[in-house]
Amino acid sequence: MLDHVGILVADWAKSKAFYDAAFAPLGVTLLNEVPVEFTGGVKVGGYGRTKPDYWLTESAETGPGRHYAFSANSRADVDAFHAAALSAGGTDNGAPGLRPHYHEHYYGAFVIDPDGNNIEAVCHAPG
Template structure:
């Protein structure tokens, strides 16, 4: 039911470097930057696979939020976690099964540079 969402980031360039690396294993990338004349010069960019669905907006970051992104395989979850940690993310839950959510729930969690809890999750049975 969610068409798209976004977060505020304190340093757009730092956040972009993190998300470029963290989202690559999920097949997502920065697809669009909104021209500055429409944003008052504020950096706004959208990530996705086919169209922008997750937006970064440079502004004072608010309290941490949680966003879960669909991985197509458990290997993608593992690769997301490795890429996010290598890009400066902080561990908030290594890749693995989460049977307390669902028997087929396999996920990894990292904090992005602004303290948001970013998750990659796969619902495909092992």
């Protein structure tokens, strides 16, 4: 299975502000910023709970349409993620709710990030 994933972002500051806010309800924070002397001047940072699992990299070549789903500990965390992401400038792409067509206890919410990616928080716990 995957250990970590990365996404290219056009505006580091804008995307960092968005993800800082959207991830806070999930207990996810920026854990590592790679010094630019190691990246050729490109801004790179890793988000996670205990280790960097999700890396943002500033790039002129971003591409919309990717889907990233992040685990939440509760349905309330999914709700809080959705509200925080919308407040941080995201666009609603599916309000929090059950999606039994995916799985019996699948509770998720979807937001489009500043670069057009479909970002989701999901909880699989019953009720």
